Amino acid sequence: MRFTLLSLLPVALAVPATVLDRAVKPVYWLLAGDSTTAPAGGWGDAFLSTTVAKGSSGHNYGHSGASTKSFRAGGDWKKVIGDIGTHKKDYRVYVTIQFGHNDQKPTSGVSLADYKTNLGNFVNEVTAAGGIPILVTPLTRRTFNKSTKKVVENLSNERTTTIAVADEKKARFIDLNRASTDYVNAIGEKAITPYNLGGTDRTHVSPWGGVVFSRLVSDLLVAKYPGEFEEVTQKNATLSALIKAGKPA
Ligand SMILES: *[C@@H]1O[C@H](CO)[C@@H](O)[C@H](O)[C@H]1NC(C)=O
Ligand SMILES: *[C@@H]1O[C@H](CO)[C@@H](O)[C@H](O)[C@H]1NC(C)=O
Numbered sequence: 001m002r003f004t005l006l007s008l009l010p011v012a013l014a015v016p017a018t019v020l021d022r023a024v025k026p027v028y029w030l031l032a033g034d035s036t037t038a039p040a041g042g043w044g045d046a047f048l049s050t051t052v053a054k055g056s057s058g059h060n061y062g063h064s065g066a067s068t069k070s071f072r073a074g075g076d077w078k079k080v081i082g083d084i085g086t087h088k089k090d091y092r093v094y095v096t097i098q099f100g101h102n103d104q105k106p107t108s109g110v111s112l113a114d115y116k117t118n119l120g121n122f123v124n125e126v127t128a129a130g131g132i133p134i135l136v137t138p139l140t141r142r143t144f145n146k147s148t149k150k151v152v153e154n155l156s157n158e159r160t161t162t163i164a165v166a167d168e169k170k171a172r173f174i175d176l177n178r179a180s181t182d183y184v185n186a187i188g189e190k191a192i193t194p195y196n197l198g199g200t201d202r203t204h205v206s207p208w209g210g211v212v213f214s215r216l217v218s219d220l221l222v223a224k225y226p227g228e229f230e231e232v233t234q235k236n237a238t239l240s241a242l243i244k245a246g247k248p249a
């Protein structure tokens with residue numbers, strides 16, 4: 001069978017714009033979350049500075065103390081949605097959504113059902129604005145159970161709920177809670193000290209902890225969605241290998 005350029009043209013034009021976009025456009029990352037994503041204590045800044053390849057970019061909207069409720073009430077969410085509009089022409093805009101550490105507090109005014117509803121609304125609104133939401137199960141705290149010597153899994157309800165929202169909305173998600181719990185258990189309580197903020201804060205991360213956990217986030221994204229993220233990721237094979245092997249980095 002012979003093809004002329006003209007006979008191929010309609011086929012090329014029939015490829016959906018989003019598929020073509022994926023091959024050509026860099027990514028703009030909008031990071032929505034609490035202090036475990038935020039600058040000074042979270043993984044977000046290191047994600048942008050050490051895992052994002054040249055040409056791609058982003059903004060860390062992580063906010064210390066934020067729950068799914070206060071992130072909207074305080075105006076951060078509006079900025080995220082506004083930024084999708086600003087950047088979607090030149091970039092594929094992805095929004096990571098990671099909450100739970102403050103929602104889980106009895107004083108947050110957010111029940112587990114509210115948490116689910118709020119996450120679902122975030123997903124809907126990102127999609128409606130022309131961005132692509134990625135739900136992220138909450139980074140584990142690094143408190144160990146003295147008798148079992150294992151991490152206390154006190155965000156397991158938030159993890160399950162986040163995944164349930166992703167399933168219902170058919171949205172992308174990565175299971176950072178599981179992966180970070182497994183990694184922290186593998187290296188043990190002593191070896192995690194350099195990742196703790198100030199050495200003793202087992203929720204927030206030091207700058208180096210940010211580099212390590214943001215690499216974990218990046219590795220999960222690339223492993224699950226290679227077609228979307230492989231070519232926009234700045235790799236660190238050494239660090240990825242240590243994390244994968246469950247060795248201290
Ligand atoms: C620690 O583990 C023991 C044994 O499984 C359990 O009974 C206890 O409730 C755990 N403590 C915490 C704080 O999770
Ligand atoms: C989770 O862990 C934090 C920090 O150790 C603690 O303050 C909080 O009460 C725990 N919450 C639940 C629901 O276990």
Ligand SMILES: *[C@@H]1O[C@H](CO)[C@@H](O)[C@H](O)[C@H]1NC(C)=O
Binds near residue numbers: 238242249
């Ligand atoms: C890559 O990872 C290694 C091992 O953890 C680390 O020493 C190094 O600083 C990292 N390089 C960059 C450019 O982040």
